[in-house]
Structure formats: C-alpha cells, structure tokens
Amino acid sequence: MSPRVTKVALIVAAPVLALVAAYLITSAVLLVAGDPAGEVWATILTPPELRNVTSIINNASVLYLSGLAVAVGFRMNLFNIGVDGQYRIAAFVAAVVAGEAWLPGPLNTVLAILAAVLAGAAWAGIAGLLRVTRGVSEVISTIMLNAISTSLVAFLLRKAAVRVEGSNAIGTKQIPQDGRIPGFTLSDQPGTELYGFLVLAVVAGLAYWFVLNRTRFGFELRATGASETAAVASGINVKRMVLVAMLISGGVAGLVGLPILFGDAYSYGTTFQSGLGFAGIAIALIGRNHPVGIALGALLFAYLDEQSNPLQILVGVSSDIVKITQGIIVLTVVIAYEVVRRFGVRLEQQMVARELENRDGSRPEVTV
Amino acid sequence: MSLRPAWILLGIAGVLLLLALLQLLTGADDLASSGTLQATVIAAVPIALAGLGGLWSERAGVVNIGLEGMMILGTFGAGFGGFFYGPWGGVLGAALLGAVGGLIHAVATVSFGVDHIVSGVAINIIALGATQYLAAQVFSGLSGGGSTQSPTLGDVPTFTVPGLSGLLGAVEERELFFVSEVAAFVRALTTDVSVLVLIAVALFVLTWYVLWHTAFGLRLRSCGESPAAAESLGVNVYRYKFVAVLTSGALAGLAGGFLALVASSNYRDGQTGGRGYIGLAAMIFGNWRPGGLLVGSGLFGYTDTLRLRSGGESVHALLALVAVLLAAAAFWQWRRSQRVAAGVSVAVAVATAAWFFSTVSVPGDFTSMTPYVTTLLVLALASQRLRMPAADGMRYRRGSAG
Numbered sequence: 001m002s003p004r005v006t007k008v009a010l011i012v013a014a015p016v017l018a019l020v021a022a023y024l025i026t027s028a029v030l031l032v033a034g035d036p037a038g039e040v041w042a043t044i045l046t047p048p049e050l051r052n053v054t055s056i057i058n059n060a061s062v063l064y065l066s067g068l069a070v071a072v073g074f075r076m077n078l079f080n081i082g083v084d085g086q087y088r089i090a091a092f093v094a095a096v097v098a099g100e101a102w103l104p105g106p107l108n109t110v111l112a113i114l115a116a117v118l119a120g121a122a123w124a125g126i127a128g129l130l131r132v133t134r135g136v137s138e139v140i141s142t143i144m145l146n147a148i149s150t151s152l153v154a155f156l157l158r159k160a161a162v163r164v165e166g167s168n169a170i171g172t173k174q175i176p177q178d179g180r181i182p183g184f185t186l187s188d189q190p191g192t193e194l195y196g197f198l199v200l201a202v203v204a205g206l207a208y209w210f211v212l213n214r215t216r217f218g219f220e221l222r223a224t225g226a227s228e229t230a231a232v233a234s235g236i237n238v239k240r241m242v243l244v245a246m247l248i249s250g251g252v253a254g255l256v257g258l259p260i261l262f263g264d265a266y267s268y269g270t271t272f273q274s275g276l277g278f279a280g281i282a283i284a285l286i287g288r289n290h291p292v293g294i295a296l297g298a299l300l301f302a303y304l305d306e307q308s309n310p311l312q313i314l315v316g317v318s319s320d321i322v323k324i325t326q327g328i329i330v331l332t333v334v335i336a337y338e339v340v341r342r343f344g345v346r347l348e349q350q351m352v353a354r355e356l357e358n359r360d361g362s363r364p365e366v367t368v
Numbered sequence: 369m370s371l372r373p374a375w376i377l378l379g380i381a382g383v384l385l386l387l388a389l390l391q392l393l394t395g396a397d398d399l400a401s402s403g404t405l406q407a408t409v410i411a412a413v414p415i416a417l418a419g420l421g422g423l424w425s426e427r428a429g430v431v432n433i434g435l436e437g438m439m440i441l442g443t444f445g446a447g448f449g450g451f452f453y454g455p456w457g458g459v460l461g462a463a464l465l466g467a468v469g470g471l472i473h474a475v476a477t478v479s480f481g482v483d484h485i486v487s488g489v490a491i492n493i494i495a496l497g498a499t500q501y502l503a504a505q506v507f508s509g510l511s512g513g514g515s516t517q518s519p520t521l522g523d524v525p526t527f528t529v530p531g532l533s534g535l536l537g538a539v540e541e542r543e544l545f546f547v548s549e550v551a552a553f554v555r556a557l558t559t560d561v562s563v564l565v566l567i568a569v570a571l572f573v574l575t576w577y578v579l580w581h582t583a584f585g586l587r588l589r590s591c592g593e594s595p596a597a598a599e600s601l602g603v604n605v606y607r608y609k610f611v612a613v614l615t616s617g618a619l620a621g622l623a624g625g626f627l628a629l630v631a632s633s634n635y636r637d638g639q640t641g642g643r644g645y646i647g648l649a650a651m652i653f654g655n656w657r658p659g660g661l662l663v664g665s666g667l668f669g670y671t672d673t674l675r676l677r678s679g680g681e682s683v684h685a686l687l688a689l690v691a692v693l694l695a696a697a698a699f700w701q702w703r704r705s706q707r708v709a710a711g712v713s714v715a716v717a718v719a720t721a722a723w724f725f726s727t728v729s730v731p732g733d734f735t736s737m738t739p740y741v742t743t744l745l746v747l748a749l750a751s752q753r754l755r756m757p758a759a760d761g762m763r764y765r766r767g768s769a770g
Contacts, residue, residue, distance in 0.1 A: 029498070033505050079485055133709075134748045139433065139485075140652060141747070143645045144740040155733035281489050318504035318515065323497025330490035331472075334482045 006347065014340045018332040025332075026325045030317070039315045044307045044322070051191045052306050058194060060295075060302035061201040062259050062273075066280025067287060067294040068208050069253035073138075074289050075212060076225035076245050082127055082142025083253040084277030085149030090120035091257030092153050092172070095268030096160055098261070099173030109179050109262065113200075116254040123149065124250020128243040138246065146277075157270070171269025181262040197259035204252060205291040221245055253277070282330045288337075301326060376659075380553070386689070388549045396685035398677040400549045402540055404670075405556035407677065410631050412669025413568050414439075414623040418647025419654070419661045420575055421466075421619035426656060427579060428612030429592035430477050431761040433488030435620045436644025437495030438469035442624025444499040447518035447635025448506060450628065455522045458629050459564065459622070466621015467614050469495055474613035478606055481763040492644075500637060507635075516637035524629050527566065529558040562630045571619065576658045588612055592757035595764040606766060620644060649743050655754050667746065671739040680729035683738050687730070690745070691721040697749055 023041075030037040048056065066083055073080035080086075094116035101108050127145060130136040161170035181196035212218035224231040224241045231238055256276055257268075265272065283301055287293030304326060308319040387400040398404055418435050425432040442462040449461020469491055476487040500516075507513035512520055532555070539551035579585035588608045590598040595605045623643070628635045646668055653667075654660025674682040698713035 029501075033502065035505075130744070130748055135754075136744070136747045137652060140645075140649045141744060143642065143649070144744045147642065147740040148737045148744075151733045151737040155731060158733070278493075282493055285486050285489065318501050320497050320500035320504065324494055324501060325497075327490050327492075327494030327497055330493060331476055331482070331487060334486050334490075335476065335480045338480050338482065 003351075006344075010340050010344050014336040015333065017340065018329060018336040021332040021336065022325055022328045025328050026321065029324060030321065035317045035321075036315055040311060040317055040321065043311055043314050044304070046307070048303075048307060050187055050189060054186060054192045054194060056299065056302045056306045057198070058259065058263075059305060060298040061195055061198045062256060062276060063279055063283055063298040063301055064201050064295055065204060065252060065256045065259075066276045067283035067298055068204055068280075068291070069249050069256065070277075070280045070284040071287070071289040071294060072208065072249040072252060073245060074225075074284055076221050076241065077228075078225075078242065078245055078249070079139050080124065080127075080142055080246065080249045080253070081139060081281065082124060082145050082250075082277070083256065083280050084275065085142070085146035086120040086123045086250045086253035087256035087277060088153050088272075088274070089123045089149050090116040090254030091261055091272060092156060092268045093119040094254075094258060095172040095175070095261055098175040098179050099267060101176050101179055105178040109181065112179070113255070113258060116258055117251040118254070120254025121247045121251040124246045124253065125243070128246030128250075131246070132239045132243050157268070161269075169270050171267040171271075173267065175262065175266045179262075180266060183263055193263075195259040195263035197263055200255070201259065204255065205295065208252075209291045217244075253280075256280070282326060285330050286333050288333075300329070379663075381550075384549045384553055385546055388546045390685055390689055391549075392545060394685040394688060396681045397543075398682050399674075399685060400552055401677070402537070402552035402555040402559070404673055404677045404682075405553055406559070407673040408666065408670045409556060409561075409565060410669075411672045412665045413565055414626045414631065414643050415647045415650055415668055416662060416665035417568055417571070417623035417626060418620050418644050419651040419665055420571060420647075420658065421616040421623065422648050422651040423575065423616075423656060423658065423661060424579075424612045424619065425470075425473075425616035426651070426760050427589050427592045427757055428609045429595060429757055429759045429762065429764065430473070430609055430613050430616075431484040431488065432473065432613070432616055432620075433485055433645075433648065434469060434473050434491035434495075435488075435616075435647055436640060436642065437488070437492035438466045438473075438617045438620035439624035439627075439640045439644040439647075440492075440495040440499050441465040441469045442621030443628045443635050443639045444503060444624075445621055446625035446628035447503070447521065450521035450635075451507075451510075451513075451518055455524045455629060458521055459524065459625055462621045462625025462628070463618040464621070466624065467618040469621065470614045470617020473617065474610045477763070478609045478613070481765060483763070484761050503635065503637065512634075518628075518635035520633050521629060521635075523633070524562050524564050526560045526562050528560055533559040564626055564630050568622075568626070571622075572658050572662065579658075589757070591764075592759055595759055599766070605764060609764075620647075623647065646739070646743070649747070652754065652756070653743070653747060653750065656756055664746075668739050668743060671742045675735035675738055680732065680735060683730045683735045684724065684727065686738070687720050687724040691717045691724060694720065 027037045027041070030040055066087070069083045069086070070080055094112045097115045098108060098112035103111055123145060124142075127136075127138045127141040130141050131138045157170060157172070160172055162173055183193040183196045184198075186192040186194065210218075212222060220231070220236045221241060223234070224236055224238055228238055231241070257272065260273060261268065279301060283294055283297040286297035286300070287295070304322040308322040311317045311319045311321070384400060391397055391399050418439055421438065422432050422435055442465055445461035445463070445465030446458040447461075448458075449464075450458025453461070472494070473487050473491055476482040476490070477484050503518070504515035507518045508515050510519050536551045536555035536558070540548045540555060542548060579589060587598065587603045588611070590601075590603060591605050591608045591612070598608075599605050624640060627639050627643070632639070647665070650664030650668055651661050653664035654662070671683075671686070674686065694713050694717035698710045698717060701710040701713060
C-alpha cells in the first residue's frame with residue numbers, strides 16, 4: 001500500500017474499531033445479564049422515522065453546542081466541567097430577559113441571547129479568576145460552581161417565577177410569540193419542526209473552527225495548550241489566555257439551553273432539561289475537539305438516545321443500556337486512536353528499516 | 369509536616385472552642401450538638417473514603433476523576449451484595465465493584481496511555497448507565513425494590529462504649545461553655561458508631577502507614593513523582609500503578625457502600641450526588657495527605673450536615689465566623705504585602721458581615737450551597753501552597769527511562 005492510502009485507512013480505522021468494540025462490549029453485557037442482544041440492536045438500528053429524525057437533529061444541536069463549549073477549554077488543557085452550571089444560569093437569565101420583552105420582537109431575542117452568553121461567561125469567569133489569581137484547579141471549582149448554580153437558580157426562580165397553570169411546577173414568564181425563534185418544518189406531520197436555533201449552532205461551529213485555526217488568538221490558545229513553557233517563551237500571556245479561554249467556553253456554554261428555550265419550552269422552569277453539560281464532555285472527547293467530529297459525536301449520542309426510547313416497551317430492556325454504550329464509546333475511541341497510532345508508528349519504522357536495508361544491505365538498530 | 373497526636377487534639381479543641389464561642393454569641397445552639405456531630409461523621413466518611421481512594425491513585429501518578437463512577441458502582445455493589453448475602457456481603461460487593469471500576473481506569477490509563485481525565489469521565493458515564501441498567505434488571509419486582517432502588521438492606525452492626533453515653537449526654541444538656549461541646553464531641557464518637565466508620569478510620573491509619581512508612585509505599589509514591597527514575601531503579605511502574613488504582617477503586621466503592629448501608633438503608637439511583645468529586649476536592653484541599661484530607665472531609669461533612677440541622681439559623685451563624693476568618697486572612701495577606709488579595713478578602717468579609725447583621729436566617733436554597741461555597745472559599749485561600757505529586761496525570765510508557 002502507498003503511504004497515503006495507509007494514512008487514510010488508519011484515520012478511518014480508529015472510529016470503526018471503536019464502534020465495533022463498543023458494539024461487542026455492550027452485547028456482552030446484554031448477554032451476561034440475560035437480555036436479548038439481537039432484538040435490542042434490531043430496535044436501535046431500525047431506520048428512524050421522520051419524527052424521530054427531527055428529534056435526533058434537534059437534540060444533537062443542543063449537544064453540539066455543549067460539546068463545543070467543552071472543546072474550547074480542552075484545546076488549551078482547561079477542563080471545564082462547569083458547562084452544566086453555566087448553561088443553567090444562562091438559560092434562566094435568557095428566559096427572564098425574553099419573557100419580560102423589554103425590546104420589540106426579535107431585538108429582544110438578540111438581547112436575551114447576548115445576556116445568556118454574558119451570564120455563561122461570567123459564571124465560568126469565576127472559575128477562571130480563581131485559577132489565575134489563586135491557583136484553584138478549574139476541575140474542582142467548576143464542579144462546586146455547578147452545585148452552587150443549582151441552588152442559586154432555584155432561589156432566583158422562586159423570586160421571578162409565575163405559577164404554571166394547572167400544575168405545581170413554577171417557571172419564568174412565557175416568551176411572547178414574536179420573541180420566539182421560528183423553526184423549519186420538514187413535512188406536514190406534527191412533531192417534525194427543526195429548531196431555528198440550529199442555524200446558530202452551525203455558525204458557532206464555523207466560528208470555532210475559524211478562530212482556532214485561522215487567527216493569531218487561536219494559534220496562541222492551541223500553543224498554550226500544547227506546551228505552556230513554549231508559550232511563555234514566545235511571549236504569550238498564559239494567565240490572560242486561561243481567563244479568556246474560560247470566558248469563551250462559558251459564553252458558548254451559555255448558548256446550550258437556548259435552542260430548547262426559544263424553540264420548545266418558551267420558559268425556564270423546574271423541569272428544564274439538565275445534565276447536558278456532562279454529555280458535552282463526552283461528545284467533545286469523541287469528536288477529538290474537531291468541529292466536524294463533535295457534530296458526528298453529537299448526532300451519534302442523540303441517535304442512541306432517541307432509538308433507545310422504545311426499548312422498554314418493545315423488548316423489555318431498560319433504555320439505560322445505551323448509556324453504557326455511550327460511555328464505552330468515549331473510552332474505545334481514545335484507545336482505538338492510541339492503538340492505531342502505535343500501529344502506524346510501527347509501520348513507518350518497518351518501512352524506514354526496509355528502505356535502509358535495501359540501500360546498504362545492513363539492518364540498522366531501530367530504537368523508539 | 370507530620371501530624372502529632374498532641375497537635376490533632378489541640379486542633380480539635382480549638383475548633384470546638386470556636387464553635388462554643390459562636391453558639392454563645394449567636395444563640396444558634398445546633399452548631400455543636402452531639403446530633404450534629406454524629407451526622408457530620410456519617411456525612412464525612414463517604415467523602416473521606418472517596419478522597420482516600422483519590423490519594424492512592426494520585427500518589428502513584430494517576431488522576432482519578434472516575435471516583436464518582438466507582439462510588440456509584442459501590443452503591444450498587446452494596447445493594448446487590450447486601451440484599452443477597454447480608455450487610456457484610458454488601459461491604460464486600462461495594463469494594464469489589466469499585467475495584468472493577470478501578471481496573472477499567474488502570475487498563476485505560478496505564479496500559480493504553482489514555483488521558484486520565486478522559487478515562488475518568490468515561491467511567492463516570494459507564495458506571496451510571498451500568499448501575500441503572502443492572503438495578504432495573506435485579507431489583508424490579510422485588511418487594512420494596514424497583515428499577516431505581518433496592519429493597520431495604522440489613523444494618524452493619526454499631527458500637528457503643530457502655531455507660532459513657534448517658535453520662536456525657538447529661539453533661540451536654542447542662543450547656544456549660546466549652547465543656548458541653550467537648551462532651552458532645554466525645555459522645556458522638558462513642559455512641560452508635562457504625563463498625564464501618566471504625567473500618568474507615570483503620571483504613572486511614574493503614575494508608576498513612578503503608579504509603580509513608582514502608583518500602584512499598586515509597587516505591588508507589590516514586591511512581592507518582594518520577595516514574596522514569598523509579599523504573600531506572602528497578603521498580604515495576606506499571607504494576608505499582610495498577611495496585612494503586614485498584615485500591616483506589618475499592619476504597620471509592622466502599623465509600624459508595626457506606627452511603628447505601630450506613631448513611632441510608634438501601635441502594636438508590638443518584639445516591640452519590642457528586643460526592644466522588646467532593647472527595648477529590650477534599651483530597652486536593654488536604655494537599656495529597658491523609659491528615660489534610662480528613663480535615664477537608666470533616667469540613668465538608670459538617671457544612672453539609674448543618675443545612676439539615678436548623679439550617680437557616682446555623683448557616684447564618686457561620687456567616688459571622690466566615691467574616692471574622694476572612695478579616696484575619698486579610699490582615700495576614702496585608703502583612704505579606706499581598707495588597708490586592710487582602711483588599712478582596714476585606715471586601716468579602718465586609719459583605720458577609722453586612723449579610724449577617726441585616727438578616728436573622730439564611731434562605732433554604734443558600735444553606736444547600738454552603739458546603740460548595742465553603743470548599744471554594746477554602747481552596748481560594750489555601751490553594752497556592754498545595755503541591756501535587758510531580759508526575760500526577762502524566763502518561764508514562766514503559767521504557768521511558770531509557
């Protein structure tokens with residue numbers, strides 16, 4: 001095989017290997033537990049209907065934003081576990097601003113989105129400041145801030161809330177009709193409307209790619225992540241980079257809850273979806289911090305979530321089984337890349353050795 | 369710094385004196401009651417055990433953010449073993465399942481060189497999914513059980529020093545300044561103490577001895593400081609890391625088991641509530657040392673308990689303490705000419721004091737964030753003097769020593 005073909009084959013091999021491994025391990029778990037593995041996979045792999053496709057894409061757009069937020073931090077070795085808290089605070093702030101309708105129509109929507117970004121950035125900024133000024137690991141501080149945000153939002157919600165009619169749930173004021181973001185309908189059937197916010201998610205992905213790969217700031221961010229000492233030596237202010245990266249990560253995290261808020265829920269209440277931040281970590285890892293990879297990861301997770309819904313009814317297996325699959329994929333993707341990388345290195349070494357052998361007939365010692 | 373028994377006793381006395389003063393000044397009388405202290409022990413032990421797990425693994429150079437997942441596995445292990453084989457079966461099941469989580473982490477990070485945080489996150493996801501799936505499989509349809517909880521489990525035996533409890537209780541009720549607090553403290557440690565608490569204490573002493581006073585421990589820690597140097601001296605780095613991470617998993621599993629067997633009476637979905645992460649924070653707060661870790665978990669357990677013991681009033685009283693401590697910290701920072709830090713401390717101290725004097729109680733939502741805010745505050749004040757193992761979190765491949 002020519003080197004180029006080998007390279008492409010190796011790139012494709014890793015994710016395929018990871019998926020196959022995840023499939024095998026999940027099947028093994030199912031078999032050991034005495035569940036019908038074949039029927040489970042048949043259900044999960046049934047082609048989804050249009051209604052399900054809509055739901056997969058919508059959920060993927062939310063997960064995608066969450067993955068992007070985490071990835072920004074990852075690119076410079078910052079581990080923002082706090083996306084969960086950041087988007088919760090931001091979604092609440094956006095819901096209040098949008099619900100109050102201070103500005104006419106779409107202008108107010110823009111204001112609400114800006115408020116969400118700022119709120120997310122500010123909440124992440126606390127962790128950034130603590131890291132830069134006091135040396136507190138962002139892993140710990142963001143975990144604490146997650147817990148604090150839960151209580152804080154609960155407290156604020158009680159202050160700002162209106163009672164949802166006919167139930168005990170409380171929520172912020174409903175966003176008026178002209179403040180919502182209209183979706184795209186895929187067909188006449190009900191439940192086939194894509195979030196309008198999807199466009200913003202795609203824009204965020206493009207912006208992420210552009211800023212990281214085509215600007216000086218992005219270069220400095222990646223350089224700091226790759227080697228802090230080298231960054232310092234080339235005059236990069238590492239502390240400032242840490243703070244800015246944390247702010248950006250938090251700002252993107254601020255967007256996470258918005259597709260749901262503006263396209264589906266129209267108010268922030270006690271039942272607002274939680275846990276999206278943690279899924280984002282997994283998705284950023286699967287996508288290897290690449291905007292396209294993250295998108296694929298988000299789609300895969302959303303697909304598994306959606307397709308596992310009928311498992312309990314159809315085959316009597318708890319849909320939690322796909323969580324095992326998702327976790328295993330996170331691990332196998334990384335392991336597969338490492339295995340493939342080592343394999344690739346060995347191939348190259350063998351090739352070099354062969355070339356040298358052909359040249360002077362003596363086999364040189366190869367050390368790694 | 370080695371912790372001598374005299375210093376420990378002095379420290380405990382100091383804390384009790386502080387609480388006694390605070391009770392006297394604010395009238396919040398649940399701050400140091402034996403009930404509160406007993407609940408503190410129950411709240412602190414799972415965090416301490418999880419942190420101890422983190423200590424083992426990180427001392428060997430493997431960051432373990434998967435503690436939470438291993439703890440979750442432990443809660444299920446306790447539920448499964450406890451239901452089918454009795455309470456001690458539960459303890460064993462918890463440690464075993466935790467160790468399985470540790471095994472996955474060890475294989476991923478040590479054998480395959482996966483980034484430690486990545487592997488930890490994956491384990492947290494897998495553990496959550498696996499326990500929910502298995503719990504639905506095992507406990508559904510059992511009487512008292514369901515897809516999210518196990519039937520009630522048997523109790524691990526408890527231990528009371530005979531005769532002491534009543535006497536101390538009488539002293540506590542006299543409400544003598546400081547004396548009553550000491551009585552309450554001793555009473556909390558001698559009445560209805562679960563054997564698992566004693567085991568946890570023993571594990572701490574054992575860890576301290578093994579890691580810092582044996583050749584094995586020295587080698588294990590050398591893998592966390594400089595694996596290349598360790599290997600050049602003939603230490604099998606991979607094996608030591610495996611042992612450390614497996615132990616770590618078993619301890620975290622035990623922490624989960626404690627939640628299911630002692631802190632409550634059955635396995636429940638979501639029982640850990642992020643305590644694995646808190647354990648990690650307590651370990652960092654404790655500067656990767658068992659003594660410091662104990663203080664950290666005690667602090668967290670205490671603030672976590674307070675919200676349940678006349679929370680609004682108790683936490684309100686703590687505000688006064690925080691204001692005073694911050695003012696002291698500010699003075700100290702000023703002396704070391706850290707002007708900006710001192711300014712921030714003063715500002716926060718003044719704000720806290722203002723909050724204390726303008727209200728009589730803290731709203732419920734704020735009492736529930738107390739432990740987390742405390743942790744953040746303490747880390748913000750202490751973090752710069754912490755030192756983690758030099759090669760912590762770095763991947764190491766055999767043969768790097770050359």
